Amino acid sequence: MVNAIVLMNVEPKMINEVAQKLVDIDGVSEVYSVGGRFDLVAMVRVPDNEALARVVTEHFLQVDGIKASETLIAYRSVSKFDMERLFSVGA
Amino acid sequence: MVNAIVLMNVEPKMINEVAQKLVDIDGVSEVYSVGGRFDLVAMVRVPDNEALARVVTEHFLQVDGIKASETLIAYRSVSKFDMERLFSVGA
Amino acid sequence: MVNAIVLMNVEPKMINEVAQKLVDIDGVSEVYSVGGRFDLVAMVRVPDNEALARVVTEHFLQVDGIKASETLIAYRSVSKFDMERLFSVGA
Amino acid sequence: MVNAIVLMNVEPKMINEVAQKLVDIDGVSEVYSVGGRFDLVAMVRVPDNEALARVVTEHFLQVDGIKASETLIAYRSVSKFDMERLFSVGA
Amino acid sequence: MVNAIVLMNVEPKMINEVAQKLVDIDGVSEVYSVGGRFDLVAMVRVPDNEALARVVTEHFLQVDGIKASETLIAYRSVSKFDMERLFSVGA
Amino acid sequence: MVNAIVLMNVEPKMINEVAQKLVDIDGVSEVYSVGGRFDLVAMVRVPDNEALARVVTEHFLQVDGIKASETLIAYRSVSKFDMERLFSVGA
Amino acid sequence: MVNAIVLMNVEPKMINEVAQKLVDIDGVSEVYSVGGRFDLVAMVRVPDNEALARVVTEHFLQVDGIKASETLIAYRSVSKFDMERLFSVGA
Amino acid sequence: MVNAIVLMNVEPKMINEVAQKLVDIDGVSEVYSVGGRFDLVAMVRVPDNEALARVVTEHFLQVDGIKASETLIAYRSVSKFDMERLFSVGA
Amino acid sequence: MVNAIVLMNVEPKMINEVAQKLVDIDGVSEVYSVGGRFDLVAMVRVPDNEALARVVTEHFLQVDGIKASETLIAYRSVSKFDMERLFSVGA
Amino acid sequence: MVNAIVLMNVEPKMINEVAQKLVDIDGVSEVYSVGGRFDLVAMVRVPDNEALARVVTEHFLQVDGIKASETLIAYRSVSKFDMERLFSVGA
Numbered sequence: 001m002v003n004a005i006v007l008m009n010v011e012p013k014m015i016n017e018v019a020q021k022l023v024d025i026d027g028v029s030e031v032y033s034v035g036g037r038f039d040l041v042a043m044v045r046v047p048d049n050e051a052l053a054r055v056v057t058e059h060f061l062q063v064d065g066i067k068a069s070e071t072l073i074a075y076r077s078v079s080k081f082d083m084e085r086l087f088s089v090g091a
Numbered sequence: 092m093v094n095a096i097v098l099m100n101v102e103p104k105m106i107n108e109v110a111q112k113l114v115d116i117d118g119v120s121e122v123y124s125v126g127g128r129f130d131l132v133a134m135v136r137v138p139d140n141e142a143l144a145r146v147v148t149e150h151f152l153q154v155d156g157i158k159a160s161e162t163l164i165a166y167r168s169v170s171k172f173d174m175e176r177l178f179s180v181g182a
Numbered sequence: 183m184v185n186a187i188v189l190m191n192v193e194p195k196m197i198n199e200v201a202q203k204l205v206d207i208d209g210v211s212e213v214y215s216v217g218g219r220f221d222l223v224a225m226v227r228v229p230d231n232e233a234l235a236r237v238v239t240e241h242f243l244q245v246d247g248i249k250a251s252e253t254l255i256a257y258r259s260v261s262k263f264d265m266e267r268l269f270s271v272g273a
Numbered sequence: 274m275v276n277a278i279v280l281m282n283v284e285p286k287m288i289n290e291v292a293q294k295l296v297d298i299d300g301v302s303e304v305y306s307v308g309g310r311f312d313l314v315a316m317v318r319v320p321d322n323e324a325l326a327r328v329v330t331e332h333f334l335q336v337d338g339i340k341a342s343e344t345l346i347a348y349r350s351v352s353k354f355d356m357e358r359l360f361s362v363g364a
Numbered sequence: 365m366v367n368a369i370v371l372m373n374v375e376p377k378m379i380n381e382v383a384q385k386l387v388d389i390d391g392v393s394e395v396y397s398v399g400g401r402f403d404l405v406a407m408v409r410v411p412d413n414e415a416l417a418r419v420v421t422e423h424f425l426q427v428d429g430i431k432a433s434e435t436l437i438a439y440r441s442v443s444k445f446d447m448e449r450l451f452s453v454g455a
Numbered sequence: 456m457v458n459a460i461v462l463m464n465v466e467p468k469m470i471n472e473v474a475q476k477l478v479d480i481d482g483v484s485e486v487y488s489v490g491g492r493f494d495l496v497a498m499v500r501v502p503d504n505e506a507l508a509r510v511v512t513e514h515f516l517q518v519d520g521i522k523a524s525e526t527l528i529a530y531r532s533v534s535k536f537d538m539e540r541l542f543s544v545g546a
Numbered sequence: 547m548v549n550a551i552v553l554m555n556v557e558p559k560m561i562n563e564v565a566q567k568l569v570d571i572d573g574v575s576e577v578y579s580v581g582g583r584f585d586l587v588a589m590v591r592v593p594d595n596e597a598l599a600r601v602v603t604e605h606f607l608q609v610d611g612i613k614a615s616e617t618l619i620a621y622r623s624v625s626k627f628d629m630e631r632l633f634s635v636g637a
Numbered sequence: 638m639v640n641a642i643v644l645m646n647v648e649p650k651m652i653n654e655v656a657q658k659l660v661d662i663d664g665v666s667e668v669y670s671v672g673g674r675f676d677l678v679a680m681v682r683v684p685d686n687e688a689l690a691r692v693v694t695e696h697f698l699q700v701d702g703i704k705a706s707e708t709l710i711a712y713r714s715v716s717k718f719d720m721e722r723l724f725s726v727g728a
Numbered sequence: 729m730v731n732a733i734v735l736m737n738v739e740p741k742m743i744n745e746v747a748q749k750l751v752d753i754d755g756v757s758e759v760y761s762v763g764g765r766f767d768l769v770a771m772v773r774v775p776d777n778e779a780l781a782r783v784v785t786e787h788f789l790q791v792d793g794i795k796a797s798e799t800l801i802a803y804r805s806v807s808k809f810d811m812e813r814l815f816s817v818g819a
Numbered sequence: 820m821v822n823a824i825v826l827m828n829v830e831p832k833m834i835n836e837v838a839q840k841l842v843d844i845d846g847v848s849e850v851y852s853v854g855g856r857f858d859l860v861a862m863v864r865v866p867d868n869e870a871l872a873r874v875v876t877e878h879f880l881q882v883d884g885i886k887a888s889e890t891l892i893a894y895r896s897v898s899k900f901d902m903e904r905l906f907s908v909g910a
Contacts, residue, residue, distance in 0.1 A: 002686060003123060004581065005096065005132050012243035012251065023169045032094060032165035033235060035186065035255035036309030041096050041163060049639060049686070053579060053713035061558035069558065072132060073581035073710040074123035076690035078114045093231060095308065103698035103706065124690060126641065126710035127582030140184060140231070144258035144306060152285035160285065164255040164308035167235035185305055187278065187314050194425035194433065205351045214276055214347035215417060217368065217437035218491030223278050223345060225316075254314060256305035260296045275413060277490065322366060322413070326440035326488060334467035342467065346437040346490035349417035367487055369460065369496050376789035376797065387533045396458055396529035397781060399732065399801035400855030405460050405527060407498075436496060438487035442478045457777060459854065504730060504777070508804035508852060516831035524831065528801040528854035531781035548868060549669060550763065551642065551678050569715045578640055578711035587642050587709060595821060595868070599761060599895035607740035615740065618678060619763035619892040620669035622872035624660045649880035649888065670872060672823065672892035673764030731851055733824065733860050751897045760822055760893035769824050769891060771862075800860060802851035806842045 002052050003074040004044040006060065014065035015039055021063050027055045049073075093143050094165040095135040097151065105156035106130055112154050118146040140164075184234050185256040186226040188242065196247035197221055203245050209237045231255075275325050276347040277317040279333065287338035288312055294336050300328040322346075366416050367438040368408040370424065378429035379403055385427050391419040413437075457507050458529040459499040461515065469520035470494055476518050482510040504528075548598050549620040550590040552606065560611035561585055567609050573601045595619075639689050640711040641681040643697065651702035652676055658700050664692040686710075730780050731802040732772040734788065742793035743767055749791050755783045777801075821871050822893040823863040825879065833884035834858055840882050846874040868892075 010018045019031045019040055027046040034041050042060075046052050056071060101109050110122045110131055118137040125132050133151075137143050147162060192200045201213045201222055209228040216223050224242075228234050238253060283291050292304045292313055300319040307314050315333075319325050329344060374382045383395045383404055391410040398405050406424075410416050420435060465473050474486045474495055482501040489496050497515075501507050511526060556564050565577045565586055573592040580587050588606075592598050602617060647655045656668045656677055664683040671678050679697075683689050693708060738746050747759045747768055755774040762769050770788075774780050784799060829837045838850045838859055846865040853860050861879075865871050875890060 005123065005125065012248060015239045015243060019167075019169050023171050029171050031169045032096065032163070033167040033239065034096065034163040034165050034308075035253040036161065036163045037252055038163060041165070049712040056712070057561045057579065061561060066558060070127065070583055071581040072123070072125040072127045072129060073712065074125050074132070075686040075693070075708075075710060076110075076124040077121055078110050078123075079121045080114050080119065103703060106694045106698060124694065126580075126708040128707055140255075140257040147257065148288045148306065152288060157285060161310055162257075162308040164257065166231040166238070166255060187305065187307065194430060197421045197425060201349075201351050205353055210353065212350055212352045214278065214345070214351075215349040215421065216278065216345040216347050217435040217489075218343065218345045219434055220345060223347070252309065254305070254307040254309045254311060256307050256314070258292075258306040259303055260292050260305075261303045262296050262301065322439040329439065330470045330488065334470060339467060343492055344439075344490040346439065348413040348420065348435075348437060369487065369489065376794060379785045379789060383531075383533050387535050392535065394532055394534045396460065396527070396533075397531040397785065398460065398527040398529050398854075399799040400525065400527045401798055402527060405529070434491065436487070436489040436491045436493060438489050438496070440474075440488040441485055442474050442487075443485045444478050444483065504803040511803070512834045512852065516834060521831060525856055526854040528803060530777040530784065530799075530801060551669065551671065565713075565715050569717055574717065576714055576716045578642065578709070578715075579713040580642065580709040580711050582707065582709045584709060587711070595894040602894065603743045603761065607743060612740060616673065616765055617763040618669070618671040618673045618675060619894060620671050620678070621868040621875065621892060622656075622670040623667055624656050624669075625667045626660050626665065649885060652876045652880060670876065671763075672890040674889055733851065733853065747895075747897050751899055756899065758896055758898045760824065760891070760897075761895040762824065762891040762893050764889065764891045766891060769893070798855065800851070800853040800855045800857060802853050802860070804838075804852040805849055806838050806851075807849045808842050808847065 002046055002049055003077050004046075004052055004056075005072040005074070006042040006044060006056075007038045007070045007072065008040040008042070008066055009037075009068045010039045011065040011067060018063055018065045022060065025055060025059045027051065028060075093137055093140055094168050095137075095143055095147075096163040096165070097133040097135060097147075098129045098161045098163065099131040099133070099157055100159045101130045102156040102158060109154055109156045113151065116146060116150045118142065119151075184228055184231055185259050186228075186234055186238075187254040187256070188224040188226060188238075189220045189252045189254065190222040190224070190248055191250045192221045193247040193249060200245055200247045204242065207237060207241045209233065210242075275319055275322055276350050277319075277325055277329075278345040278347070279315040279317060279329075280311045280343045280345065281313040281315070281339055282341045283312045284338040284340060291336055291338045295333065298328060298332045300324065301333075366410055366413055367441050368410075368416055368420075369436040369438070370406040370408060370420075371402045371434045371436065372404040372406070372430055373432045374403045375429040375431060382427055382429045386424065389419060389423045391415065392424075457501055457504055458532050459501075459507055459511075460527040460529070461497040461499060461511075462493045462525045462527065463495040463497070463521055464523045465494045466520040466522060473518055473520045477515065480510060480514045482506065483515075548592055548595055549623050550592075550598055550602075551618040551620070552588040552590060552602075553584045553616045553618065554586040554588070554612055555614045556585045557611040557613060564609055564611045568606065571601060571605045573597065574606075639683055639686055640714050641683075641689055641693075642709040642711070643679040643681060643693075644675040644707045644709065645677040645679070645703055646705045647676045648702040648704060655700055655702045659697065662692060662696045664688065665697075730774055730777055731805050732774075732780055732784075733800040733802070734770040734772060734784075735766045735798045735800065736768040736770070736794055737796045738767045739793040739795060746791055746793045750788065753783060753787045755779065756788075821865055821868055822896050823865075823871055823875075824891040824893070825861040825863060825875075826857045826889045826891065827859040827861070827885055828887045829858045830884040830886060837882055837884045841879065844874060844878045846870065847879075 022042050023031045030043045032041045113133050114122045118135050121134045123132045204224050205213045212225045214223045295315050296304045300317050303316045305314045386406050387395045391408050394407045396405045477497050478486045482499050485498045487496045568588050569577045573590050576589045578587045659679050660668045664681050667680045669678045750770050751759045758771045760769045841861050842850045846863050849862045851860045
């Protein structure tokens with residue numbers, strides 16, 4: 001799996017609307033409205049780099065109202081919880 | 092719950108060590124080694140702003156090797172999945 | 183209570199007008215016209231993060247003439263005066 | 274009265290200590306630990322520019338642990354509440 | 365008296381025209397065309413902060429062709445010459 | 456005559472000391488302690504570019520405590536008052 | 547041979563289209579869609595600086611959708627593999 | 638395969654030495670000394686993101702003399718030549 | 729004589745055209761198309777600061793296609809060759 | 820011939836000394852002390868890119884006192900005067 005954190009600046013009047021559209025995209029798990037230099041942060045989790053390419057260029061950047069974006073691709077992640085275990089809790 | 096995304100620049104030779112120390116802090120769920128202008132991104136999830144203050148100033152910023160950090164506090168989050176449901180899958 | 187300091191750049195000809203509109207928003211206590219890299223600074227004080235989300239995205243960023251904004255969310259504040267005591271001076 | 278908002282970057286391990294020292298300075302009303310590009314924000318309220326000069330150069334900038342600071346001097350402020358009235362509530 | 369130095373970026377084709385309009389404003393003593401990151405620098409000298417507010421927001425920022433401006437408000441000035449003495453030379 | 460505006464960042468604890476040393480340099484007429492991204496602004500007025508070179512490199516930049524400086528050389532100035540006339544007022 | 551690495555920011559909706567047009571230009575060997583502050587990176591390899599001038603100004607910068615570009619001209623390159631040898635493998 | 642372009646600023650006196658050490662690292666194909674804001678650019682080509690993590694954190698960032706680095710991870714690449722074919726030319 | 733180096737960003741499609749127009753201006757000796765953060769660099773050599781003012785504001789900045797410019801005014805120059813001697817070689 | 824413009828920031832107290840050392844390097848024709856964001860600008864003119872590599876990495880960057888440098892490599896230059904003709908004036 002490949003994780004990416006996308007930092008975005010958005011048209012001031014469209015923040016809630018853009019956030020809603022982004023979270024509906026396959027591979028986007030969460031979208032945060034944040035304080036600071038950026039307006040929105042989206043968490044993307046996809047099977048591989050090619051899927052990331054499709055999510056970013058074909059879906060993400062087609063959303064109106066995004067003025068600038070910076071995609072931080074994670075090449076390694078350390079997690080406190082084992083996410084796979086979560087899904088098998090009831091198994 | 093309050094979510095925060097912490098963007099960090101770290102001493103080049105200490106990236107893996109810092110990442111490991113950060114993920115051991117209470118309230119930190121994941122730490123990513125990322126490409127781009129930043130070196131590490133940590134996801135923090137705590138009950139309230141006061142807990143965030145403690146995590147950031149008493150634990151996070153006491154870790155050696157962090158050169159600069161920028162904490163993006165989320166004032167709203169939109170999630171695709173209902174995390175609470177995950178935990179009750181087996182219930 | 184959650185405090186936030188909002189730094190703004192505003193259309194040069196609309197500074198006074200924007201300042202007046204901002205101070206009329208619920209949760210905004212003061213607006214300063216300042217020297218330096220920013221044009222206006224607004225102090226926001228609301229009950230919780232969700233209220234901050236509403237103030238910022240539904241009221242603040244709908245005001246015409248704001249070119250860029252950066253919201254500094256305070257996760258802790260230290261005050262010289264006990265504000266509550268002020269209100270009870272005459273009690 | 275002259276108002277100023279001081280944005281600061283502080284040594285990571287000294288944030289709480291610096292915040293406490295700043296709030297003890299005459300003319301400083303509140304100090305916020307904030308998310309984003311800055312670490313601390315202090316609100317200064319003094320009788321005139323000469324008092325501001327004394328507070329900033331003789332007290333503020335003598336505190337150890339401040340790496341960089343940017344003072345936003347307000348040349349006008351619009352307030353929702355009439356602060357003077359607060360003090361006379363009990364009169 | 366309050367002094368302020370205003371750094372400006374101006375539409376390339378309007379530099380001389382903007383400089384002339386600025387120097388005609390009450391409270392502006394000199395305007396310089398400068399090399400470097402900025403195009404024009406104006407020196408403002410007014411009785412108090414409220415007068416500065418009027419000069420900047422009601423006159424300065426109403427001039428067409430100013431793309432960006434940054435006002436450096438002086439909270440203290442050290443002068444080699446005693447300006448008052450100059451005016452009394454012939455007295 | 457050549458005018459230059461020198462913007463400076465100074466060691467926090469040395470601002471007043473540096474300002475005093477700068478104003479004593481021949482060719483420096485005024486030094487301002489300012490709010491914003493810079494700490495001090497010095498106004499230099501010398502007969503020609505070669506004199507400016509001497510003032511800046513042999514005197515200015517030899518003062519301890521200046522961390523960074525940016526010299527804005529004016530290639531033209533528009534003045535409201537005719538400075539020469541001031542000196543001849545009593546003639 | 548002269549190598550150059552061209553870093554580009556591109557209109558969000560045109561990334562794939564611009565990448566395809568760039569790789570079709572003579573002298574461009576590869577185009578990468580990348581995470582971080584830039585959107586596309588193109589590798590250019592031409593016989594001399596004059597050829598680089600033609601590729602950049604007459605072909606590259608005529609492509610619609612490039613908002614900003616920064617060309618890093620290599621004045622020396624160290625390669626692990628001897629590229630010439632590759633072509634003679636079957637000889 | 639995952640491609641990454643690493644932009645670096647290096648201690649001025651160590652550029653040639655750092656370039657040589659980098660090109661000896663497994664997965665680094667070429668290192669360029671470049672003009673502009675960066676000093677060195679390294680091209681990395683490895684089987685997957687985990688290999689990129691090892692190359693960057695365990696080898697790259699352990700080289701002395703690198704002051705700052707920014708890794709642009711390619712999530713898609715378009716190539717004019719089919720590299721695999723090159724190797725089979727003589728087949 | 730006064731020397732100035734003018735760094736410019738230019739509309740991508742107009743680089744060659746702007747370069748040609750600039751070199752035709754009196755006082756401009758050479759124009760370079762360069763790699764890096766800037767697109768064009770022009771060398772200006774004029775008798776005095778007032779001539780520089782005329783060249784920059786009346787000729788340079790009237791050329792269409794210049795998006796941003798930064799004029800570095802030289803207050804001193806050290807030359808390996810004595811230019812005057814060059815002109816008298818054949819005398 | 821390859822031309823390059825090198826923009827430098829230098830230790831404040833060493834500007835004149837560094838300028839003198841740079842102009843003595845083969846291939847450096849002129850060094851300017853300039854106003855603005857940079858301290859020194861050097862003009863380099865060498866036969867080819869490999870010579871530029873030697874001048875920059877083996878001579879330039881070995882000079883003490885250079886804090887940061889940015890080399891703008893010209894891939895094309897347009898000159899008002901034909902420099903070669905100058906040398907043959909007396910022929």
